[in-house]
Amino acid sequence: MSPAWPLSCADFAPWYDEAEALFHVHGRRGDDPLDPGTTPYPFVEVKHEPKVQELSDKLADIGLNPFHLPLGILLDQKEDGFATPTSVCMRCSYFDGFPCLLNGKADAQVMCIDPMLCDHPNVTLMTGAYVERLETDASGRRVTQVVVRRREQEERYSAGTVVVACGALSSALLLLRSANEQHPKGLANGSDQVGRNYMRHEMSIVMAVMRHVNETVFQKTLALGDFYFDSGDADYPHPLGLIQMCATSHADQIKGEAPLGAIMQHLPDMPFEEMARHSMDFWLQTEDLPIPENRVYYQDGRVHLDVAETNAQSLDRLKAKLKQVLSDIGWPAVLIERSLYLGKDIPLSGTAHQAGTCRFGTDPATSVLNLDCRAHEVDNLYVTDASFFPSIGAVNPTLTIIANALRVASIIQARL
Ligand SMILES: Cc1cc2nc3c(=O)[nH]c(=O)nc-3n(C[C@H](O)[C@H](O)[C@H](O)COP(=O)(O)OP(=O)(O)OC[C@H]3O[C@@H](n4cnc5c(N)ncnc54)[C@H](O)[C@@H]3O)c2cc1C
Numbered sequence: 001m002s003p004a005w006p007l008s009c010a011d012f013a014p015w016y017d018e019a020e021a022l023f024h025v026h027g028r029r030g031d032d033p034l035d036p037g038t039t040p041y042p043f044v045e046v047k048h049e050p051k052v053q054e055l056s057d058k059l060a061d062i063g064l065n066p067f068h069l070p071l072g073i074l075l076d077q078k079e080d081g082f083a084t085p086t087s088v089c090m091r092c093s094y095f096d097g098f099p100c101l102l103n104g105k106a107d108a109q110v111m112c113i114d115p116m117l118c119d120h121p122n123v124t125l126m127t128g129a130y131v132e133r134l135e136t137d138a139s140g141r142r143v144t145q146v147v148v149r150r151r152e153q154e155e156r157y158s159a160g161t162v163v164v165a166c167g168a169l170s171s172a173l174l175l176l177r178s179a180n181e182q183h184p185k186g187l188a189n190g191s192d193q194v195g196r197n198y199m200r201h202e203m204s205i206v207m208a209v210m211r212h213v214n215e216t217v218f219q220k221t222l223a224l225g226d227f228y229f230d231s232g233d234a235d236y237p238h239p240l241g242l243i244q245m246c247a248t249s250h251a252d253q254i255k256g257e258a259p260l261g262a263i264m265q266h267l268p269d270m271p272f273e274e275m276a277r278h279s280m281d282f283w284l285q286t287e288d289l290p291i292p293e294n295r296v297y298y299q300d301g302r303v304h305l306d307v308a309e310t311n312a313q314s315l316d317r318l319k320a321k322l323k324q325v326l327s328d329i330g331w332p333a334v335l336i337e338r339s340l341y342l343g344k345d346i347p348l349s350g351t352a353h354q355a356g357t358c359r360f361g362t363d364p365a366t367s368v369l370n371l372d373c374r375a376h377e378v379d380n381l382y383v384t385d386a387s388f389f390p391s392i393g394a395v396n397p398t399l400t401i402i403a404n405a406l407r408v409a410s411i412i413q414a415r416l
């Protein structure tokens with residue numbers, strides 16, 4: 001069972017609102033029956049193109065609740081959904097795991113880092129700077145030095161407050177590398193929880209090849225949460241996860257990922273183009289459960305990551321649900337697993353969503369951080385990336401990471 005968080009959704013609500021405004025989230029509140037939010041999204045939903053709208057209508061006709069996927073994007077739409085002439089995003093077919101050449105994605109660099117560097121001359125961004133370890137004073141209660149390797153040289157920095165945000169794997173590794181006399185198992189690791197409870201979404205990208213042609217350009221606008229909490233099947237009364245659409249398949253991607261590899265590579269482009277024209281693409285994700293054995297750690301100077309699957313059956317069931325639903329609406333499809341931009345090895349090396357490893361909680365014996373995301377054992381050390389998650393849910397994690405970072409920033413500000 002997925003553990004409850006020590007803070008409620010209501011505690012995060014104002015920070016979600018702030019995060020949605022900061023990252024230009026487009027959505028339609030009330031569309032998704034599972035969305036606990038109450039204030040309207042700052043920007044109207046990204047409109048469906050005709051084929052996706054048809055899919056949405058057909059799903060609604062069989063009693064499901066498709067909704068507009070909330071998206072962080074710098075898109076100004078006309079009534080028909082097309083981009084206005086002055087919109088940064090032009091609604092091309094690459095909205096997903098591709099870098100945007102127009103800076104139309106509301107990502108951290110576009111929305112926060114670049115404007116901050118422009119507006120605040122007292123802020124410095126150091127690139128190519130690898131934090132090797134953190135050092136503490138003799139009490140072990142304060143970080144005094146941040147040891148950095150940059151251009152083959154060691155550099156040292158100090159600050160009253162130190163915030164670690166290296167991501168779920170690297171933050172834990174930094175704390176483990178920073179073991180010292182006062183923290184022999186790793187900095188802030190008296191609980192032995194640093195690195196443990198690693199979670200990654202069990203994910204699958206499927207290309208549904210159908211009889212009809214799909215000419216959608218910007219496809220990532222629809223999601224379906226009807227099987228999120230309940231499969232609806234008497235023989236498997238468990239949550240399954242979220243179905244969402246993703247970027248349209250391109251013929252060259254399908255060719256590159258063709259299952260028969262070398263042989264298929266020599267075929268002309270036409271079958272791949274036809275497959276792309278007749279497909280719709282879905283991203284399925286299921287919750288991974290936190291177990292202490294799933295962990296990142298050092299052994300003999302090398303990084304190890306132990307991962308055992310915790311919920312594979314739900315993902316299989318979710319795939320079967322998608323197939324069934326498409327059949328029920330009269331769009332029977334062949335589902336082909338895609339590796340897309342995630343690399344061939346989706347099970348682990350293609351992980352996009354990961355969390356855990358420094359979970360927050362009230363009990364220092366079972367958590368690394370307190371409810372302010374400050375280390376229980378170190379007074380001036382905060383961790384603000386996905387490490388703090390006690391469980392990962394089955395929705396995309398980044399808005400929660402941002403909302404929490406804003407929450408913690410306000411706590412730190414009040415302390416200054
Ligand atoms: C292709 C792809 C698509 C995605 N799409 C979505 C999506 O649509 N929606 C969504 O919600 N999420 C998405 N995600 C997931 C999202 O990117 C992550 O959830 C989020 O970035 C995690 O934030 P974080 O702060 O935990 O860590 P990160 O964003 O990984 O930030 C950690 C930073 O720390 C730096 N760092 C690490 N170690 C050190 C060190 N020792 N010294 C100095 N710096 C260090 C890293 O270089 C990095 O810049 C996607 C991920 C991928 C890969």
Ligand code: SF4
Nearest residue numbers: 089090092095100104
């Ligand atoms: S890549 Fe994405 S954000 Fe950039 S123009 Fe295309 S659809 Fe818009």
